[in-house]
Amino acid sequence: MTDPVIIVGGSLGGLRTAESLRRSGYSGPIRVFGEEPHAPYNRPPLSKEVLAERVDHAAVAFPQGDTTADVEWILGTRVDHIDLGRNIVRDNRGEEHSYSGVVVATGLRSRHMDLPAMPTSGVHSVRSLDDAMALRAVLTPGTRIVIYGAGFIGCEVAATAKKLGVDVIVVGKGPVPLLRPLGVQLASDIQARHEAHGVKFFMNSKITRVIGGDRVESVLLDNGVEIWCNAFVEAIGSEPNVELLHGNDVDIEHGIRVDDNLRITRADGTPWPNAFAVGDVARFPIPRFSDRVRRVEHWNIPTEMSRKVGKVLSASLAGSAELEDEITKAFDPIPTFWSDQFELSLLAYGLIDEADRVELLEGRENDDCVYGYFCGDDLVGVCGVGMRSAVMAYRSRVGRKPASAS
């Protein structure tokens, strides 16, 4: 029997890779290892509907079609190691599995504070369905939560919890929430809207202690202020799940380095045969911006990467002539994200954090509008508050002109 294609990570990137392999004509065996016990489900609702409405896995599971009916899902099982030289993965029971091709789609995990003593309960984060289910159990009217981290997940959890009647306090390191991803104008607008709904912010602050034994009782800020609370949510970012590639000739600092065909590369830049990484865990170049490699933690990325990997891997396994043609087309997506917080609905394209200047393109500040993010003269990103059609019209224009791409 031929060795299967093994996909590590049973979430969005894993599922889309299986679908794409089938769509690209690969008909051999596919085996997916997923550490979570759940079939692939959609993560964005975890900070919204899953907290606000009592929905379960079925409500957020990705629909699966006939094309992937014969995919073998090995859930609740972690892969501990991949040996790229021997084409073998080892699972957490010590069993080894040979592969013809491997795709790593292991995503991220929540980052945790490095504090000596943490209370044994009442400390939450939001990355998985189980995390969200545990958090929503404490989001009852009249309780108070402190959220540490004023990024997208922190702000979305704040908005959802507030709507549920929870007393919400956000502690953030920067001067305003969402500063790095959005720029100061829009970020201040968002903070004001949150405050109008009753969310409180302690910005320019660090948490130095989380106090409590069996349960969280309070948090201590670096300026000495102590805030009591019933629960504490860490939303201070995430770390890529790259450890399974330790011991290989790879570059896995801050994510798995892949080339413009999403093939895992050796330290010298040459690709490993039939080994790929997709989704949040991958570090890749986006030629329309520059040759800088970076991770992009947006939902549209795993799907777009999987389309590419399905084509390249199935052509490679079939030994077909299409491979040469396919690998000349560099992967070059347009990053897309959205966020909903209270009445605010954001839609953005591009790489906003590469900008050195923000300009109001349409509409009015503190109202429905479109911001343009520039690096020099190049429009590297747009973000709309409402005004959907207007933002969408800019989508194909984001990027850098070849002259300034270095």
Next chain:
Amino acid sequence: MLKIHVDMEKCQHYGQCVFEAPAVFRLNGEDKLEYEATADDSERDNIQLAIEVCPMQAIKFAE
């Protein structure tokens, strides 16, 4: 003929589907999604891509 259904309770009008299958999906003057309930078989692949990219997973082929 293909039949398409969008769950308008779920749809948040993000317009991602519009880029994949512009012949089927569009945003109207109020920035709300409008779509063709039926489409030619030649649109199957585009609609499948639209199903995949919809953040709310609101689109499906209807029986």
